[in-house]
Amino acid sequence: MNRVRRAFVMASVEQYLSLIINFVLVATLSRLLTPAEIGIAVVGLGVCVITFSLREFFTAEFLVQRPAVNAEEVQSSGTILICACVMLGVGLMLAAPMLSRFYGEEGLQLFLAVMILATVIDTMSYPAVALLHRELDFGNxxxxxxxxxxxxxxxxxxxxxxxxxxxxYAWGNLVAACATTLMTSFIHPDALPTKPTVSAWRVVLDFGRFRGAAGIVDKIYEAIPQLVLGRFMPMSDVGLYSRMNAISGIPDKMLLSSVFSIAFPALADGVRNGRDVKRAYLHALRLICVIYWPALLLMALLARPVVNLILGPAWMEVVPLVRIVAVAGIFFFPVILTHPLLMATGKNKTAFVSNLTAKSSAAVILCSASMFGLTAMAWSQLVALPLQMIIALHYARKAVSFTWRDLAGAIGSSAIVTVAAMACPVGFTCWIRPDLDFTVLEFGAVLLLAFCGWLAGVLLTRHPVLSEMLNLLRLRQWIRSGEDRSAERAGERGFLQGTGQA
Structure with missing residues (x-):
């Protein structure tokens, strides 16, 4: 468990640092570029996301799940991934002129060409990153x-x-890809495809056939509403939709991204070592809800000052949209964890079916709403996200056999803490600022009241998040962490020496 906690801390540090940098990036670009320019970049990125999602059929994540790995599997993973990526890039480059005409933007061709190069370079790092995840080495x-x-x-x-x-955006992604691949080549040089081989192609495809299909569904769900919106609405609307997602997704990035980063490796590690996965899953849901729910409701309450701070006064159109999507996000809590749970327990086909059912249904809802504009798309989330929640819980119950009473017991105390956290902020708002146009001091007061209420709720309910916070703060874990991680990495990397390919 100490390994998992250390991994969570490091993943959280990564997410928070990345979030701060992203804040600066979004805030600066929102003032340097027009909504239409941002919309064109979003469309180009969306096209690349959907195209290169086909790489997921050859994902390197099978290295995380397997009880033991060898050098042939690592080299095969890199070889197959790069070949697939190059083939997809050629296909996209041939389609680029048609896509430029479709969206009425000539510059899209150059954008796609640079993004193809960036993606090929970035793909070279995937096996190394998978090995780091397997080792729970979230420091590197x-x-x-x-x-x-x-x-x-x-x-x-x-x-x-x-x-x-x-x-x-395209040139920035190219530089980022070069930096990622360069660093992974120093940390895990054994994972670079220096000895191309496809000898382990059966292992790669056996894992990737369902993981790849699920990844494609994820990428299409993420990108297709924006591509449909870009075809029928002005590019400025695509820019507004992108910024709406950026702001309403802050709680996700702050609280759930680190959970998702370690969920599959941690659960897979638990399965390999015979731990109670059901208990771990329900405990994770309890911890997610106690922080995620209050954060979403605070985002809905403070949307105006947050948008003004990050995007600037020119983007105030997204404020009501952010409020709607933030409230809808309350239903997202099991979705982030169910797919890693199914993958870790070896139910790859079930994970794919679950993902396909949830995301395809939600995509139809969002794309249908996009015909009626941004506000309709925001309101449609109140249908799409509850639907995804129901489907995720259905398949999670089949995987680890928990009852609805078990679920209620797991998240009930988190609901009480959420009410405690929001009681004073809502009362303060009704009394002082019913128009929700908070000053800087009022903004700070709302956050302070929310934290005090949250802490009181945690103490009142004796919520396990308190003991988790104390565990993460124990210095003895950090004193031992260097030796522990070195020993773990040495054991994990021993397969290379055993095959004579170190």
């Missing part, structure tokens, strides 16, 4: 991720300031 993962995003942010902002427009 954090260093790689933060260095990459810093390089991307500096490049993108500099080029945007020099007038490169939407192309700033």
């Amino acid at each position: 993962t954090a260093r790689i991720r933060v260095a990459s995003i810093v390089a991307m942010a500096i490049t993108t902002i500099s080029l945007a300031a020099m007038g490169f427009g939407f192309m700033s």
Whole structure:
């Protein structure tokens, strides 16, 4: 368990540093670029996301799940991934002229060409990153991720300031890809495809067939509403939709991204070592809800000052949209964890079916709503996210056999803490600022009241998040962490020496 806690701390550090950098990036670019320029970049990125999601059929994540790995599997993973990526890049480059005409933007061709190069370079790092996840070495993962995003942010902002427009995003992604691959080559040189082989292709495809299909569904769900919106609405609307997602997704990035980063490796480690996965899953849901729910409701309450701070006064159109999506996000709590649970327990096909059912249904809802504009898309989340929650819980119950009473017991105390956290902020708002246009001091007062109420709720309910926080603060874990991680890495990397390919 100490390994998992250390991994969570390091993943959280990575996410918070990345979040701060992203705040700076989003805030700066929102002032340097127009909504239309941001919309073009979002469309280009969406096209690349959908195209290269096909790489997921050859994902390196099978290295995380397997009881033991060898050098042939690592080299096969890298070889197959790069070959697949190059083939997809050629196909996208041939389709680029047609896509440019479809969206009425000539510059999209160059954008796609640079993004293809960036993706090929980035793909070379995937096996190394998978091995780091297997080892729960999120310290090095954090260093790689933060260095990459810093390089991307500096490049993108500099080029945007020099007038490169939407192309700033493409060049920034290229620099980030180079930084990621360069760093992984130093940390895990054995994972680079220096000895191309496809000898382990059956293992790669056996894992990737369902994981890949699930990944494609995820990427399509993420990108297709924006692509549909870009076809039928002005590019400025795509820019507004992108910024709405950026702001309403702050609680996700702050609280859930680190959970998702370690969920599959941690649960897979638990399965390999015979631990109670059901208990771990319900405990994780309890910890997610106690922090995630109050954060979402605070985002809905403070949307106006947050948008003004991060995006600037020119983007105030997204404020009501952020409020709607933040409230809808309350239903997202089991979705983030169910897919890693199914993957860790070896139910790859079930994970795919679950993901396909949930995301395809939600995508139909969002794309249908996009025909009626941004507000309709925001309201449609109140249908799409509860639907995903129901489907996720259905398949999670089949995997670890918990009852509805077990679930209620797990998240009930988190609901009480959420009510305690929001009681004073809502009362303060009704009394002092019913128009929700908070000053800086009022903004700070709401946050302070929410924290005090949250802490009182945690103490009143004796919520386990308190003991988890205390565990994470114990210095003895950090004193031992260097030796523990070195021993763990040495054991994990021993397979290379055993095959004579170190």
